[in-house]
Amino acid sequence: MSRIENDLISSLLVPDNAYYGIHTQRAINNFNISGIKLSHYPQFIKALAYVKWAAAEANYELEVLDKDIHDAIIEACKKVIEGDYNGQFPSDMLQGGAGTSTNMNINEVVANIALEIMGHKKGEYQYCSPYDHVNLSQSTNDAYPTGVKLGILFYNEMIEDTLIELITALKQKGQELKHVITMGRTHLQDAIPMTLGQQFDAYAATLEKEKTSLRQSVNLCLEINMGATAVGTGLNAIPGYDALCAKNLTRLTRFNFTSAKNLVEATSNTGSFVAYSSALKKLATKLSKICNDLRILASGPRCGVHEINLPPMQAGSSIMPGKVNPVIPEVVSQTCFRVLANDFAVTMAAEAGQLQLNVMEPIITYTLLESQNLLNNAIVCLTKNCIEGITANEEHCKSLVMNSIGLVTALNPYIGYENSTAIAKEALETGANVYNLVLKKNILSKDDLDRILNPENMTGVK
Secondary structure, eight states: OEEEEEOSSOEEEEETTOSSOHHHHHHHHHOOSSSOBGGGOHHHHHHHHHHHHHHHHHHHHTTOSOHHHHHHHHHHHHHHHTTTTGGGOOOBSSOSSTTHHHHHHHHHHHHHHHHHHTTOOTTOTTTSOIIIIITTTOOHHHHHHHHHHHHHHHHHHHHHHHHHHHHHHHHHHHHHTTTOEEEEEETTEEEEEEEHHHHHHHHHHHHHHHHHHHHHHHGGGGEEOTTOTTTSSOTTSOTTHHHHHHHHHHHHHSSOOEEOSOHHHHHHOOHHHHHHHHHHHHHHHHHHHHHHHHHHHTOOSSSSOOOEEOOOOSBOOSSSTTOBOOHHHHHHHHHHHHHHHHHHHHHHHHHTOBTTBOTTHHHHHHHHHHHHHHHHHHHHHHHHHTGGGOEEOHHHHHHHHHTOGGGHHHHHHHHOHHHHHHHHHHHHHHOOOHHHHHHHTTSSOHHHHHHHTOHHHHHOOO
């Protein structure tokens, strides 16, 4: 069964059970691009519904929206926020029109739910219109980016929570391994002794910085341009509407939104998206670096570094029996590569905006939400399937340190640079142990040597 709806182009059949309307149906027909629908991002749908709710409240307060229509729109928005209508958002995330299809998708769904609440049939828009009521005092150019910003804020909360869990797991692992002495490496060469605990503490510390960076950059999304309408001049919005929208959205969502001081500038400005994408890129870069380290430290088991053991997750080969691969760090790094690519797409899309509107916002939206979801999932995977289960090969780590030429660096303050160089050279040429060479040459007593090479003295760990 279908119903007929009309727009400026022509009439079109829309499934009778659909809460979306003709604009969404045209988007389905026109934009079969990514295969990823709006319904893939429920927090974004929720964000759009909150924007429509805040707008309806502002319009009612300004006495341009009747109470019965206002009440129905609010109730409809609540139902969308609850997630019961996520299947009614079939528009492709990649679309032309600067987000008009997405804006009309939420307008139509809210309108048709409101119509049923009021006792009317879907499509009887004379009683509650997607244009004249749900989209009142708005255009895509202010409602859509505001919804995007709120969606980003919602998903960022998820990332922060999972990132805190990863940081906590790394700190716990640092405590577990604080006594395990190993050799620090620079240029992939032996450097000076440290502990495995110090390595994991450093990972936690660097990710703490990225948590702060995410929070700082996402706060740029708190400035919105509701009330700007088409280009920022406020045409078709009553004075005061912009401030009311920001106030209502703050009350509804707990985020402290403010109306942009210059709505013309805010309507074409995508700088907040570029800044937040950059923060995601930094986080992805550091996560991949950590995963590279884990793969090196776990390499082996007989012919690699083999200082740590990663949890075995699956058989590693269809031809090599007994092989287990570091699949979790591998998949996390691959995920991070995608985030880096998405950041480039955001940068190019921001640059491609012309004059009073950036029509490339749909690709910015798609890539940012994808990056957020990918990183969130990757962080959970890394924490639960890798970090929490890491163990150390303690005796092997200690033997590597004691046999390392780098050990001589710890002796340098006690025996001098010249003696240290001579010992290092002889050890390299003969394969002899630094510890034994020092004793053999009577440069230090065994008691002094053991004291100097005590892990606490070499690493500063107490």
